[in-house]
Amino acid sequence: MTLLPPLDRGDLTAEHQAVWDEIASYGPVAPKLKIIAHHPDVLREYWRLGVVLNEQVGLDAPTMNLLVMRTSFLDRNAYCWRQRVPKALAVGLSRAKIDSLANWEISDLFSPSERAMLAYADAVVGGGEVDDAVVDEMKRYFPSSTLLAITILVLYYNLSHRLVDVLDVDPAAGNGDEPLPWEAL
Amino acid sequence: MTPAPAVLPLLERIDLPSAAQPIWDRIAARGPVAPMIKVLANHPALLEAYWQLGVEVNDEPGIPTTTVHLLGLRTCQLDQSEYGWTQRLKKAHADGVDPAKIAALDDWSHSTAFDDDERVLLAFTDHLAARAPLAASLRAELGERFAPRQIVGVAMLVLYYVMNHKYVDVMKIRPVHQ
Numbered sequence: 298m299t300l301l302p303p304l305d306r307g308d309l310t311a312e313h314q315a316v317w318d319e320i321a322s323y324g325p326v327a328p329k330l331k332i333i334a335h336h337p338d339v340l341r342e343y344w345r346l347g348v349v350l351n352e353q354v355g356l357d358a359p360t361m362n363l364l365v366m367r368t369s370f371l372d373r374n375a376y377c378w379r380q381r382v383p384k385a386l387a388v389g390l391s392r393a394k395i396d397s398l399a400n401w402e403i404s405d406l407f408s409p410s411e412r413a414m415l416a417y418a419d420a421v422v423g424g425g426e427v428d429d430a431v432v433d434e435m436k437r438y439f440p441s442s443t444l445l446a447i448t449i450l451v452l453y454y455n456l457s458h459r460l461v462d463v464l465d466v467d468p469a470a471g472n473g474d475e476p477l478p479w480e481a482l
Numbered sequence: 483m484t485p486a487p488a489v490l491p492l493l494e495r496i497d498l499p500s501a502a503q504p505i506w507d508r509i510a511a512r513g514p515v516a517p518m519i520k521v522l523a524n525h526p527a528l529l530e531a532y533w534q535l536g537v538e539v540n541d542e543p544g545i546p547t548t549t550v551h552l553l554g555l556r557t558c559q560l561d562q563s564e565y566g567w568t569q570r571l572k573k574a575h576a577d578g579v580d581p582a583k584i585a586a587l588d589d590w591s592h593s594t595a596f597d598d599d600e601r602v603l604l605a606f607t608d609h610l611a612a613r614a615p616l617a618a619s620l621r622a623e624l625g626e627r628f629a630p631r632q633i634v635g636v637a638m639l640v641l642y643y644v645m646n647h648k649y650v651d652v653m654k655i656r657p658v659h660q
Contacts, residue, residue: 301630335630342535349531442525456641
């Protein structure tokens with residue numbers, strides 16, 4: 298059972314229904330957002346940061362999804378992994394890459410820039426300062442603005458995973474049949 | 483030994499495109515522009531969205547400002563964030579947080595300095611920062627003492643601080659000591 302009951306549009310004031318409508322214009326409102334809606338002003342800013350990150354990170358859509366999925370994998374977040382798989386496939390990320398993400402280091406499916414990004418994501422999620430060699434490799438492929446946005450994107454999803462955990466969002470919500478790669482390790 | 487420089491340059495207002503300078507001015511209107519903001523300025527759209535979430539979680543969590551500071555400082559302790567502690571301590575003193583509470587914070591669960599609401603929120607903070615499951619008793623206490631809006635507000639507040647600390651570490655951003 299979730300920590301708080303999910304809300305729907307009708308539970309919000311007219312002012313905050315506009316926030317809901319803004320979110321719904323992108324697709325069905327996700328279960329976690331229906332809980333964050335208890336504080337609609339926070340929901341609005343949390344959502345808008347996510348939009349900026351998703352749309353202005355400086356990566357193409359498949360690569361951005363690859364990054365988000367690696368973060369979900371590292372955090373072992375079933376809800377986010379299952380929410381993301383259909384979106385990633387829809388924007389052209391291959392099933393083969395998704396299936397290889399758990400062991401990207403030994404896969405030959407990923408380009409040098411993808412490998413630099415995945416190594417960086419692993420270091421960011423791991424916490425603390427990132428080795429200079431990992432940062433230098435990122436700087437070979439990405440401008441400063443993208444390096445920054447990749448960093449925040451990873452941390453934003455890390456925040457989201459912690460939030461989903463504490464809110465007790467159903468890990469099967471949305472796409473419960475999707476297998477979880479960490480369960481096979 | 484000189485600490486390593488930040489991963490990205492710390493920008494100033496003049497480095498931003500003119501269209502983005504009003505964002506800087508809005509931030510500066512609230513006080514000195516912090517080093518972590520100067521690094522975020524490498525991506526002005528991101529700076530604005532990140533800062534705006536911070537304003538919302540800091541200004542509207544639905545709990546007293548002094549409690550916000552206690553939770554912020556507690557998160558710094560848990561994350562071992564010297565940067566966060568240095569930045570937060572100045573604000574906490576300015577807003578009148580009881581120095582005895584700050585001194586007792588690292589062992590709050592054995593201290594008598596905190597009231598019942600603060601104790602529940604500090605326990606919630608410890609769970610959030612550690613990504614530990616919430617015990618049934620803590621869930622019940624949260625529900626009894628706080629409205630859903632406050633629970634979401636505090637959860638996002640603490641997790642935003644955790645995100646800040648990780649960002650500062652990754653970017654090798656150093657605190658400004660005064």
